[in-house]
């Protein structure tokens with residue numbers, strides 16, 4: 001954002017007015033001397049003002065956009081936290097699927113569905129993929145379904161590029177783990193929203209993300225904009241995020257923010273943490289800019305519309 005332009009210093013022409021406002025020496029000489037009590041009060045007042053100003057500055061720096069509540073702290077291990085929010089009307093414009101299209105909306109976080117060990121193993125899959133490319137800017141994606149990988153300012157298709165040799169990069173165990181994780185997340189969503197697990201289909205894009213503090217080079221690198229997944233991606237009905245690194249251990253900034261009037265809610269990423277929510281504008285969100293380090297995550301998306309379903313990645 002462009003910095004606010006400050007007004008130029010007032011011209012010398014003003015100095016006459018300043019001169020006129022200046023009290024006469026005589027008057028000042030006649031002013032009563034400050035008592036020690038008054039001096040003390042003035043010092044205390046000044047100190048309190050400074051403390052207040054420092055606090056306001058600190059709180060505005062720490063929260064970027066006035067975030068006031070943390071839904072999931074990085075240090076806590078949540079067995080499951082769910083917050084219901086009223087559904088938006090975004091689903092009305094799409095085909096409705098009884099028993100799947102959100103009627104109950106909300107957001108949840110759990111740290112017990114995916115272990116930290118599984119998160120570590122799945123992150124290794126992401127690192128292998130990203131080692132073959134990566135964006136010049138701050139955000140890279142790797143989509144094991146389509147084969148898309150960010151490289152420089154563009155994307156390549158790994159499966160087309162490597163052909164059968166892709167089996168030297170990813171193993172069957174990698175794909176098996178990916179499928180297991182997807183299945184567990186799908187079950188979690190179905191349970192939380194009271195829908196049948198078989199009414200949900202994986203949809204695209206489902207992808208790994210890697211974010212760092214490099215300056216954005218293309219619009220794809222600008223991951224921090226507020227958005228609604230249903231609007232951005234169309235087919236999404238339920239979004240989930242599996243975090244693969246730890247806020248403040250592996251990176252700074254990069255918290256997930258549900259944007260709400262008055263009180264935004266943050267989710268602090270933690271390896272193995274699954275955050276999930278209905279994809280309509282009841283869950284407008286953004287990711288804070290990463291200030292240092294590298295943040296890994298997977299966006300796993302589900303739809304109620306079988307026409308928009310995609311397959312799990314597998315060697316064909």
Ligand SMILES: O=C(O)CCC(=O)C(=O)O
Nearest residue numbers: 209229241256287297299
């Ligand atoms: O990585 C995140 O925390 C959120 C990513 C996101 O909003 C998205 O992929 O649509």
Ligand SMILES: [Fe+2]
Nearest residue numbers: 227228229285
């Ligand atoms: Fe999103």
